[in-house]
Amino acid sequence: MSRRVCVVVTSRPSYSRIRSALQSIQAHGDLDLYLVVAASALLDRFGSVVRYVEEDGFEIASQVYSVLEGGNPLTMTKTAGIGLVEMATVLDQLRPDVTVVIADRFEIISTAVASSYMNIPLAHVQGGEVTGSIDEKVRHSVTKLANLHLVSTQKAAERVVRMGEDAATVHVTGCPSIDIAREMLESPELDVGLFEEYGGVGPRFDLSDGYLVVLQHPVTTEFDQSRVHVLETLEAVHKVGLPTLWFWPNVDAGTDATSDGIRSFRELRQPDNLHFFKNLRPDDFLRVALGSRAIVGNSSVAIRECSYLGVPAVNIGSRQDGRERGANVVDVGYDRDEIVEATLRQMARGRYPRDELYGDGRAGARIADVLASAHLTVEKKLAY
Amino acid sequence: MSRRVCVVVTSRPSYSRIRSALQSIQAHGDLDLYLVVAASALLDRFGSVVRYVEEDGFEIASQVYSVLEGGNPLTMTKTAGIGLVEMATVLDQLRPDVTVVIADRFEIISTAVASSYMNIPLAHVQGGEVTGSIDEKVRHSVTKLANLHLVSTQKAAERVVRMGEDAATVHVTGCPSIDIAREMLESPELDVGLFEEYGGVGPRFDLSDGYLVVLQHPVTTEFDQSRVHVLETLEAVHKVGLPTLWFWPNVDAGTDATSDGIRSFRELRQPDNLHFFKNLRPDDFLRVALGSRAIVGNSSVAIRECSYLGVPAVNIGSRQDGRERGANVVDVGYDRDEIVEATLRQMARGRYPRDELYGDGRAGARIADVLASAHLTVEKKLAY
């Protein structure tokens, strides 16, 4: 009998990251896929994935609305609580053989706790990494709830084992986000007009002479400063002057501060080199990144996918602290001058060689194989 | 300015355990205590602690009802979610400098996640231990959310550090439950009539010729078997025939199975040597345990406090697997014959010498001192 695999996607980037694994699970003869779309992944404001899921040919087993609006730590916490109440219902109805959660966003704790408390084995993709902020707590906390660990790098695997997990439950699959990068390279040109297809807000400019990509998330433990931080980046890319494609951040405490910063900057400075997008198809986003002179901000994409693609990256602030990185990344503080200087230097440097630190682009298939063959149990005990 | 310390108690045994620390926090010149009573700690059915809290002279800062009735994994999970939503409100109102959670019951994840997501430093008492069942996941998961670790034993401290916590944040205080045992020994006789004071259900017998104490919790990952397990213990103590004081278990998935088991046994066998209690004051419970010929079941009291007190213990099943134990404990399976045999052997053996494995009885004061002096931060990162 096929194993029932419930994969819970809570945000646009998570969907992007796990898509190749979803395809492999769906195609696997011994697995039945139950895809749950939850939290900000359902909301237009943060880039609903529903359309992409359908285009990609997946069926949605359940939609879970859990985002309590407010954009502050109180509502973020209650969102996790509502998500926990709701995921209990979903898991009770789907009764999967294993639940899969991805990475480290705050909403995944809801699924991880629900699966654990309902005695359903939990698989965690992308554990064992080290970063800054609340993500760090969430990620390792989920590791201690998980029964199966599908990690991106050898070093991540070592950390998970050192945390006391049974080595037999830890599998280095590579990061599935690299899979999309690998596939994308087979047709690296956008086959649609970027502005025509994706709209967005701001001037539409000629991208043929080079452009920047920016993706900056609020950092939740520095809630009050999100507005200040984003303004430094806005000033910096304004000063660099190159056409810039700015991608809207996800839901998080601080989102509203970030959004407000962006809005007030637009009002005040009326920048003519910034265009804002809410959401792109994952492969198109990578095409855009690949074509850019540099990617700026604090997204993990700049470190993971862009190391494989060789795109120069300027990583700002503490959000990615501790994450393993390749040669393509330059780190700077929340300082407009530092950002300008690093961006110009990276633009001058040009493309880097491919780095397979985060995988060879075949993680999805490996994840499916492990889910199909691993011993599944809810029992675990500290290894020491 | 005094530090605001929010201690969240979610069950009768947790209150019992933390009481000496509450006293030390309340008495400490640099600390203000905010005691939150939540979940089953508010419910008569599981032994409300409200009366004891008042008798002990603590003020309750907030009462949090979170138990969704049903006694199964689904409602247990939703209880955790409701608790998370509610604790967000409480922490938003109290705005403590540090939140304290105790041990490893499933409800504590609500407070641990709420405190983490609201950027309030989290202190965890009794981390680093190893047991069976869902408690194991909860305990270590909370360790990964916590910023301060107040552990019972040297070995627990080592485990917490091995899991990647900064050694500077780990403090061996001993277990505060031992504090009550130490204090109790100053007046080890009950100064009330047990039956007169605590009522309960069943015959009232003369305890002067020896009696047993039983405390058996359902084991949540073995949900369906709770009823079977408790029946084995019931049959065993019925067969031993000694007057037996049986203490009602806590809320948990499986509670109703346990309760039903007990009820149907009473109907069927009409045992004349069993008396059932819902709740005793913590010190009185230890007096009763101290006076017993043996303590039977799967409670941690048998392992912690009773090692200090030297009470012979028969530990049944997997619930305490992995917990460090002294010489006073004999382990058996869920088997009436094994239980009978071990109980008779322990009764014959008599009192054991004091073992300070779980502390010297001064943990409360140490916990207060650490809370007053430790560097408090929400930032943390895996140590490797």
Add this chain to the structure above:
Amino acid sequence: MSRRVCVVVTSRPSYSRIRSALQSIQAHGDLDLYLVVAASALLDRFGSVVRYVEEDGFEIASQVYSVLEGGNPLTMTKTAGIGLVEMATVLDQLRPDVTVVIADRFEIISTAVASSYMNIPLAHVQGGEVTGSIDEKVRHSVTKLANLHLVSTQKAAERVVRMGEDAATVHVTGCPSIDIAREMLESPELDVGLFEEYGGVGPRFDLSDGYLVVLQHPVTTEFDQSRVHVLETLEAVHKVGLPTLWFWPNVDAGTDATSDGIRSFRELRQPDNLHFFKNLRPDDFLRVALGSRAIVGNSSVAIRECSYLGVPAVNIGSRQDGRERGANVVDVGYDRDEIVEATLRQMARGRYPRDELYGDGRAGARIADVLASAHLTVEKKLAY
């Protein structure tokens, strides 16, 4: 295409009352039944209906746990809120053509609001009656949310219309609880041993020389007095001395006060003429009532079914104030002497003639017919 009818049952008495309508809906060629069991109807403590539902051959479309434990107005209110959140999910999944709620217990507001807000036509059974306590507010409030009114009496129909409802949406079906009474009369003898089948707590006595039936609910707007009230009744039936079958009340604020009152009375007085039951099959309960010398308490059964059956009833306190009643009912206050006196008088009076005030026993079929044929819409507007 058949209409999808979602009937939500939130308590044992509601199930009992609606059973004949469920049978008629299930048997109706143009209707598909979706039965949702929610709130206290799922809980053993208040008499789970799950077993009876299965025995009666209905499938449960969804189980909704919503009771937040605590037994006070705060948890009662939160229970309604949790129920609303959960019923939204259920109705979103079932997408019925019409939702049916029964009577006036506080939990039904959850379903009524959910159905209204999700644009699903709402049918209300047993609106338009007048009683005391919070039920009064709930009942009429639900009337103002409902699109279809299936009432028990002509007078109830008149009241619903006077409240501004379109007369075309109001149907006098009779009360479906009378249907069970009518059916029961075809075989009015218990075909099981009462004590053997239903257990319960207390002495088992010979019922052939006459007995009383007691069913007393807490009255929520008189929360603090529930304990006092139940003690008056306990003292009264103790004094009357006849064997008495006491049926446990439903969940409600005050339940625990009622339960505690009962428990302490048992401890203190050790009554030898009281036997306590949690739940009987509806028809068996009516058989027991039919065989009794009188029914005592504040249940609507004493007024509805017992008027049809002619069982003498002693109605205590304010809970049934304003409800239409037949000759079989004597009203008394919360006073042991009054209760004793009225009970003795009713016992002496003996059986009353049948009264069809609440219907002729064919309400279920009429309800099903209306659900199948009525114009269903969510639109409504005050008629004046």
Add this chain to the structure above:
Amino acid sequence: MSRRVCVVVTSRPSYSRIRSALQSIQAHGDLDLYLVVAASALLDRFGSVVRYVEEDGFEIASQVYSVLEGGNPLTMTKTAGIGLVEMATVLDQLRPDVTVVIADRFEIISTAVASSYMNIPLAHVQGGEVTGSIDEKVRHSVTKLANLHLVSTQKAAERVVRMGEDAATVHVTGCPSIDIAREMLESPELDVGLFEEYGGVGPRFDLSDGYLVVLQHPVTTEFDQSRVHVLETLEAVHKVGLPTLWFWPNVDAGTDATSDGIRSFRELRQPDNLHFFKNLRPDDFLRVALGSRAIVGNSSVAIRECSYLGVPAVNIGSRQDGRERGANVVDVGYDRDEIVEATLRQMARGRYPRDELYGDGRAGARIADVLASAHLTVEKKLAY
């Protein structure tokens, strides 16, 4: 001792409407005001009232986040459920002598049910009116929960009594929204630059040659059509060509459809006569309305305040069906041609004479007086 009055505001328009009553309550010697700001009234996206509350000199007793993001009937329903759970906590903490809810938005059911179930007398402002859509159900349903009715018109009072409420509990105070209109007329000129003060999106034009005001809410029982409806209005005011100030709608199922309609119209047509605002201070909004050639849309402001102010109004669609109206209102369907024609006609007609149908502008003081002097009870019973 002063009565504790808890007023719950759940939206920008509600705040605007109740402000004069808040002032009178705060100034009243026998009343203590506890202002709760909840639901969309806290959210920037729908016009947070927090800043205005502070500017007006009120203290916020509690902030209640309850909006589950999603903009559809499912999330709207869950929002009501979350609000109910949260309001229970708030009322338990504030323990007011009376709770006040305003009008008929879907979120007020949460407060109305919470207050009823917690045995706190409920006062309802603006009951007894008749409109279209879900508001109709909410309003009358709240009437049946309320103990005190503070209505706007004589006709509303009659309706409340006909619905079965005790006439002694019904008070015609006039609508407090008229109070702001009356006060505003003392200084009817904006003393700030509209665009400078309130920003907004779109061209800034000279208003001295006349302009339109538009305020159009989604109609929840016509969820799917919200986008179509708003497009008709957009086309119409585009065609009229006069500078138009468009005010963003409130949170509701359909909001996102409305917002999307607006956004896509702006992208496609790039209208040069539309400026969009999120929120104005209530008095400034009325100044803007007063200065307009006509107010267009489906807001109750066009019917209430504008009848007093004599501003010509074009009321679109079913949302205000049944609401009493003065001579200033012309009703049209969701049809661009009808809207254009009616708007031009109203522009040509010019200002109407004052109509005191909705009050004389002294409702706030009357409301405070009734709250201070009325007999407060939770008991009620249908009057017939």
